[in-house]
Amino acid sequence: MYVYDEYDQRLVDERVAQFRDQTRRYLAGELSEDEYRPLRLRNGLYIQRYAPMLRVSIPYGLLSSAQLRVLAHVARRYDRGYGHFSTRQNIQYNWPKLEEVPDLLADLASVQMHAVQTSGNCIRNITADHLAGVAADEIEDPRPWCELVRQWSTFHPEFYWLPRKFKIAFSGAMQDRAAVMVHDIGLYIVRNDAGLTGFRVVVGGGLGRTAILGAVIREFLPAEHLLPYLEAILRIYNLEGRRDNIYKARIKILVKAMGAETFAERVEAEFQHTRNEVPFDWAEYRRIARHFAPPSYDPDAVAGSGVVESLRAQAPAFDRWVTRNVKAHKVPGYRVVMVSLKAPELPPGDCTAEQMDLLADLADRFSFSEVRSTHDQNLLLADVRESDLPEVWRALDAARLATPNIGTLTDMICCPGLDFCSLANAGSIPIAQQLNDRFSNLDYLYDLGEIQVKMSGCMNACGHHHLGHIGILGVDKHGLEFYQITLGGSATADACLGDRLGPAIAKSEVAECVARILDVYLEQRNEDESFLNCYRRIGIEPFKSRVYAEVTREEGSDVATAD
Amino acid sequence: MSPPLIKRREIVANSWRQVADDEPLPDDAPVLVSWARWTAERAELTRRGTEGLGVVVNAAEITPEELGRDAGNFGVIAFEFPAFADGRAFSQAALLRTRYAFRGEIRATGRILPDQLHFLERCGFDAFELPERFDPERALAIFSEFSLAYQQARDGVIPVMGRRGQKQDVREPTQH
Numbered sequence: 001m002y003v004y005d006e007y008d009q010r011l012v013d014e015r016v017a018q019f020r021d022q023t024r025r026y027l028a029g030e031l032s033e034d035e036y037r038p039l040r041l042r043n044g045l046y047i048q049r050y051a052p053m054l055r056v057s058i059p060y061g062l063l064s065s066a067q068l069r070v071l072a073h074v075a076r077r078y079d080r081g082y083g084h085f086s087t088r089q090n091i092q093y094n095w096p097k098l099e100e101v102p103d104l105l106a107d108l109a110s111v112q113m114h115a116v117q118t119s120g121n122c123i124r125n126i127t128a129d130h131l132a133g134v135a136a137d138e139i140e141d142p143r144p145w146c147e148l149v150r151q152w153s154t155f156h157p158e159f160y161w162l163p164r165k166f167k168i169a170f171s172g173a174m175q176d177r178a179a180v181m182v183h184d185i186g187l188y189i190v191r192n193d194a195g196l197t198g199f200r201v202v203v204g205g206g207l208g209r210t211a212i213l214g215a216v217i218r219e220f221l222p223a224e225h226l227l228p229y230l231e232a233i234l235r236i237y238n239l240e241g242r243r244d245n246i247y248k249a250r251i252k253i254l255v256k257a258m259g260a261e262t263f264a265e266r267v268e269a270e271f272q273h274t275r276n277e278v279p280f281d282w283a284e285y286r287r288i289a290r291h292f293a294p295p296s297y298d299p300d301a302v303a304g305s306g307v308v309e310s311l312r313a314q315a316p317a318f319d320r321w322v323t324r325n326v327k328a329h330k331v332p333g334y335r336v337v338m339v340s341l342k343a344p345e346l347p348p349g350d351c352t353a354e355q356m357d358l359l360a361d362l363a364d365r366f367s368f369s370e371v372r373s374t375h376d377q378n379l380l381l382a383d384v385r386e387s388d389l390p391e392v393w394r395a396l397d398a399a400r401l402a403t404p405n406i407g408t409l410t411d412m413i414c415c416p417g418l419d420f421c422s423l424a425n426a427g428s429i430p431i432a433q434q435l436n437d438r439f440s441n442l443d444y445l446y447d448l449g450e451i452q453v454k455m456s457g458c459m460n461a462c463g464h465h466h467l468g469h470i471g472i473l474g475v476d477k478h479g480l481e482f483y484q485i486t487l488g489g490s491a492t493a494d495a496c497l498g499d500r501l502g503p504a505i506a507k508s509e510v511a512e513c514v515a516r517i518l519d520v521y522l523e524q525r526n527e528d529e530s531f532l533n534c535y536r537r538i539g540i541e542p543f544k545s546r547v548y549a550e551v552t553r554e555e556g557s558d559v560a561t562a563d
Numbered sequence: 564m565s566p567p568l569i570k571r572r573e574i575v576a577n578s579w580r581q582v583a584d585d586e587p588l589p590d591d592a593p594v595l596v597s598w599a600r601w602t603a604e605r606a607e608l609t610r611r612g613t614e615g616l617g618v619v620v621n622a623a624e625i626t627p628e629e630l631g632r633d634a635g636n637f638g639v640i641a642f643e644f645p646a647f648a649d650g651r652a653f654s655q656a657a658l659l660r661t662r663y664a665f666r667g668e669i670r671a672t673g674r675i676l677p678d679q680l681h682f683l684e685r686c687g688f689d690a691f692e693l694p695e696r697f698d699p700e701r702a703l704a705i706f707s708e709f710s711l712a713y714q715q716a717r718d719g720v721i722p723v724m725g726r727r728g729q730k731q732d733v734r735e736p737t738q739h
Binding site: 005014017018022031035039152243287 | 648651658682710713714722723725728
């Protein structure tokens with residue numbers, strides 16, 4: 001992975017010192033609350049419902065074992081012993097003290113970590129396919145480009161005060177595992193007929209109040225033009241994006257108002273200038289890319305894979321885990337181990353300091369000292385020899401990190417919701433708990449197959465509810481928590497937004513409602529048809545009539561649903 | 564006397580007088596007029612020469628093209644920030660320097676924060692009129708909080724990429 005040189009390190013150290021001074025001036029009354037807010041937000045610090053929340057950047061989801069140990073240390077020293085992994089591959093701490101945050105940041109800087117631009121109206125952490133570099137369907141590893149864009153966007157003087165937050169995601173593979181279509185800028189690595197690397201550029205995707213998929217504005221952008229092209233997009237957005245209404249300030253609104261075609265023309269015109277103004281150097285790309293060279297895989301790794309099959313035959317729990325949580329690797333004899341942060345008794349995405357330490361040890365022993373975070377709030381060990389799977393499984397299982405539910409209904413995406421977040425209208429974690437209690441039978445979950453439940457506690461959509469096969473959105477109805485259900489969303493290559501099922505459901509009814517949706521699916525599916533494909537075939541009506549007809553009849557109550 | 568100005572990282576007296584649209588123009592001092600007055604009295608104002616004429620604009624109310632077209636008439640272009648979070652002037656200044664080769668003073672006034680000076684300077688601003696409650700002496704220190712930058716910008720600082728290529732020592736930023 002990328003290792004800082006003296007320049008990268010100095011910039012992070014200088015930001016720590018700057019933030020320390022900003023916080024001191026705020027506490028001394030030299031900066032008002034209104035003035036300090038955007039400054040602390042640009043360093044990931046929110047003031048939340050109960051305490052500050054600090055979001056730490058994990059660039060494109062990549063962590064060294066040394067970094068993970070410091071994240072564990074931060075959880076113990078400054079927080080309550082755990083952290084929460086977010087849908088943007090970052091980690092959040094819910095209980096740091098404002099006065100201690102500068103020290104916390106200095107600890108992070110000691111392992112090349114920071115909270116730079118994890119919040120505020122600026123360019124946020126760059127996210128990417130969590131299987132970058134190890135997926136068989138990959139055209140090219142996007143991570144060197146991610147790092148190049150990370151550096152370009154860090155303290156970019158012109159784009160530090162944008163109309164609204166700005167998110168960029170990369171995918172270098174055939175399958176989109178990074179929800180690229182719902183980012184402000186999405187970049188797919190493509191090859192042209194001449195075999196040259198470039199990007200398909202998508203702009204104006206996003207979730208939140210106005211969920212929309214991005215529009216392609218360039219089918220093939222030669223790779224060396226990436227930075228000037230991004231500069232052109234950002235400049236037009238900075239100058240013309242709306243600033244009069246926070247809900248209309250994202251670039252998606254500008255692209256929609258202008259029309260994608262006109263927006264593309266404007267970008268091309270601006271790019272004719274920026275291409276001569278923004279430098280790019282292939283030598284610098286190669287310097288960065290060297291950090292992402294494949295690790296020294298064991299050429300004899302295939303030989304030891306027999307132990308896996310024999311243990312699978314003996315131990316059903318191991319067999320379930322291999323089936324569900326272990327994924328293909330492009331190198332023979334190696335596998336990707338998904339580390340489920342969706343144990344039924346814990347909020348989705350939460351990870352304790354002890355678990356982080358254990359994962360750091362496992363990474364050192366079995367996966368070239370690296371761990372990754374995924375956009376669906378799990379972790380993974382990317383390069384595990386098949387013959388090591390039994391030992392990795394035992395260690396993960398003992399630490400409650402081997403729940404064999406990756407890709408199943410209980411592998412839910414879930415925002416912190418009303419329990420922590422000051423924006424939330426309704427709880428998310430209690431709904432996850434309700435679903436975990438109701439759907440605890442593994443055979444039932446496996447029979448359902450691939451199904452994604454995504455929930456957000458408000459329309460800001462941190463839990464990507466629009467993209468869930470089943471999406472759950474918390475809403476406030478006269479002071480009560482209600483939940484809007486959507487069906488048929490998808491975050492992958494065939495990305496689409498879910499359709500609204502009907503009036504919002506009372507909190508106590510959510511698991512029952514989901515159960516009825518699943519009943520319809522199980523009754524109607526053709527043999528191996530997935531939930532999503534079944535939904536696309538039969539449409540929303542059968543689900544709608546089942547959910548609402550029965551709720552009304554059984555409950556006979558006018559508070560079961562609301563609109 | 565008007566509040567002090569930070570110009571090219573030094574505290575100097577502000578010799579430019581901002582005149583209201585209905586106020587007669589003084590002969591003895593360089594003036595800053597609104598964009599509306601500039602467009603209405605263009606012929607007369609042009610006679611003052613760039614030494615005597617500047618304009619105050621709100622980045623929200625003017626396009627870079629309009630500003631760039633007329634920039635050669637002004638010794639000072641002052642962007643008045645309606646709110647410190649309104650980042651439009653950062654792009655406007657960058658375009659004035661690169662695309663329209665404006666060599667005069669680009670000034671930030673209105674609701675700016677000391678913490679923005681470094682970023683403003685990188686975009687081509689070279690003069691700053693902070694709200695009065697900020698101590699300009701202390702604000703000067705904020706310019707130096709970052710000794711490096713990743714991006715090529717308008718302040719002449721060699722970006723990190725260039726330093727890597729040349730492996731040379733860190734130099735102080737050059738001035739306009």
